[in-house]
Amino acid sequence: MTDDDIIIAHADALRKAIAENDVNVDREVRRLSRRGFIVAGAAAVAAYGGWKFLRLASREGDVPWPLRRGLETNEKLSETYFRTARLSRTFPASAITNARINGGVGLQPNYDPANWRLRVEGIAGQPPATLTLSDVKSFPRRDMTTELRCIEGWSIVVHWTGTRLADLMAKFSPPSGTRYVAMESPGRGYYVGLDMLSCLHPQTLLAYELNGAPLTWQHGAPLRLAMPVKYGYKQIKRIETIRYTDVRPADFWGDRGYDWYAGH
Amino acid sequence: MKTLEKKHPLAIRWFHWINFPILAVMVWSGLLIYWANPVYRIGVGKHTLLKMTVAEKTYEKANLAFRLAEGLTLHFFFMWFFAINGILYVLYTIFSGEWRDLVPDRRSWKEAILVALHDLHLRKEAPPQRKYNAAQRISYTAIVVMGLGSLLTGLAIYKPVQFGWLTLLFGGYQMARFFHFWITVGYVVFFVVHIAQVIKTGWNNFCAMVMGYEVQRYD
Structure with a gap:
């Protein structure tokens, strides 16, 4: 292998590592955002339910x-x-x-x-x-x-x-x-x-x-x-x-x- | 290369998102109360630039008329949640050290001008952006001071005899009501600018307020 070949091989390895890292980050983002938005959605539904309960409760x-x-x-x-x-x-x-x-x-x-x-x-x-x-x-x-x-x-x-x-x-x-x-x-x-x-x-x-x-x-x-x-x-x-x-x-x-x- | 970076602690996200609907209910119920005596205006002396009210017909169309009792009852219920959430938030920022990112420092006042110029496309260079830029520091601190102002002026209107000293401190009952109203207008202005900035900054930044992390890119 020439020096050029070695440099190219290293660059390829680096590119591959970065691509792999980015895929992992994307996967992690999807997992975290899914979790975040599910919790947020559940909280919003609960808040809406609480509000409806307050509005519709029997009156005194x-x-x-x-x-x-x-x-x-x-x-x-x-x-x-x-x-x-x-x-x-x-x-x-x-x-x-x-x-x-x-x-x-x-x-x-x-x-x-x-x-x-x-x-x-x-x-x-x-x-x-x-x-x-x-x-x-x-x-x-x-x-x-x-x-x-x-x-x-x-x-x-x-x-x-x-x-x-x-x-x-x-x-x-x-x-x-x-x-x-x-x-x-x-x-x-x-x-x-x-x-x-x-x-x-x-x-x-x-x-x-x-x-x-x-x-x-x-x-x-x-x-x-x-x-x-x-x-x-x-x-x-x-x-x-x-x-x-x-x-x-x-x-x-x-x-x-x-x-x-x-x-x- | 992408990295995932922790941005907003879980506690701050909860305080923020709990505050949003509570403050919305407080502003809306406040409007139901304000309808009964909508006296404020923007103007100098006898010249009125803008009356802070609309025609009675408009109130009725917007279903905001004749709901004073309902507004008061909601206001005197949700005020506790607004106060407790706000106090816990402030305590959290103090004990976690988060306040260091939020409170303006010596440089903030000058830098905030650069932020404004940049946002208005009058200046190309981006101002220094730490976790929060100078304009953010000033507004996020101001909003907490306003919250305290709402609580204190509110108490001064709510119990003007038993907390008479507080009412007097604000210049009397009507002055306390005046400040209480204008702080609320301040929230509405804050909200509009805040939403515009969130849209401008983008989805990634918004997600950070939900999931806590932000994706950073290094090339």
């Missing part, structure tokens, strides 16, 4: 039950973290915005506030109490300028005047350990369920004035809830009944696909 309060459990889990965590000492931010009078009118459920325009009485039910060892507006006003008058946050995403700054719910509840007290407070407008046109801690928050007011003037009927005259630790849909207008209960009270929007707790 117009929410698929797994998502309702999700809201309730969030509620438990929120309640554990909740402290009545943490206050909603307050604003100077200059920050007050136009009081937007929103949500007329349970408000009849021809309602006569003169006939209005507030009924408190479930008082510890007492029959239900009936209060006039001046009875409500006999408690210390509280003022606050806070943000009202709507579940839709907008917010306004409002000046509220009213009685602290906690003050009223100190006089007409629930049995110790009571978990919930239910509130209703006349004829149960609107109703909310509230957790006890949020009701005891110092910024939870039974409000009779908005921006320095008595409530108009659109804003829930004569008495409504002003509660910056909840979204607006919990801040019931024209409260007629307050009831202490250990049975989780129904909630107007909670029955219609929204979070029951809705706490800030």
Whole structure:
């Protein structure tokens, strides 16, 4: 063999080795990509199945039950973290915005506030109490300028005047350990369920004035809830009944696909 | 000669592909929520260049109208998976040392410009490409910072009293909502560019995100 022959033979051997290597690499790529795409496909099918399950699960309060459990889990965590000492931010009078009118459920325009009485039910060892507006006003008058946050995403700054719910509840007290407070407008046109801690928050007011003037009927005259630790849909207008209960009270929007707790 | 080279660890691939559908659900449910109060715009002062909304009719045609409750419920469910997956991803990159390939260094800012010029065909020479080039490092780190931003602004909107200090930090409730929205627009922009880059880079690169290996050729 000449030197050339040797070089050619080496080159051939090298080419052959490279070709063999490339075939092996291609085979390995096919194996790995097959495995990868099978796992990926299976994961995608599982994810799609999980999604379909979530969408089609039986509904509780117009929410698929797994998502309702999700809201309730969030509620438990929120309640554990909740402290009545943490206050909603307050604003100077200059920050007050136009009081937007929103949500007329349970408000009849021809309602006569003169006939209005507030009924408190479930008082510890007492029959239900009936209060006039001046009875409500006999408690210390509280003022606050806070943000009202709507579940839709907008917010306004409002000046509220009213009685602290906690003050009223100190006089007409629930049995110790009571978990919930239910509130209703006349004829149960609107109703909310509230957790006890949020009701005891110092910024939870039974409000009779908005921006320095008595409530108009659109804003829930004569008495409504002003509660910056909840979204607006919990801040019931024209409260007629307050009831202490250990049975989780129904909630107007909670029955219609929204979070029951809705706490800030 | 071809060789098979390990590129993306199994954990990173799972984090990536789990995040994709979860983030998609978060953006979509966010849109269902946004419909109820679609107030944002691009503009200066009174001049609006682009309203970040469409006609009510269009929402209805796209089946995005009157689904606020559904959007909220999904958002408050999948937020946990988004947060947990994101936190585990960050922890993984820290403890595995992968962060060294992902976090921009001193050179990255300058090099990222070269990447952009090259991608826009304004510059011929390819910029230095390690596992990730400078533009990738910046965007893959930015997306993690944005994720953290989404979680924090989200918490500030979700619990503006109990986490009032956080809400105040973002400049108040409406400002937190503003940032939360624009970060989401950022995800959409990232997605579009990311998909374009993946298509441009080719199948081999895409497969690496599925199977972990990439075929390299040496001539």
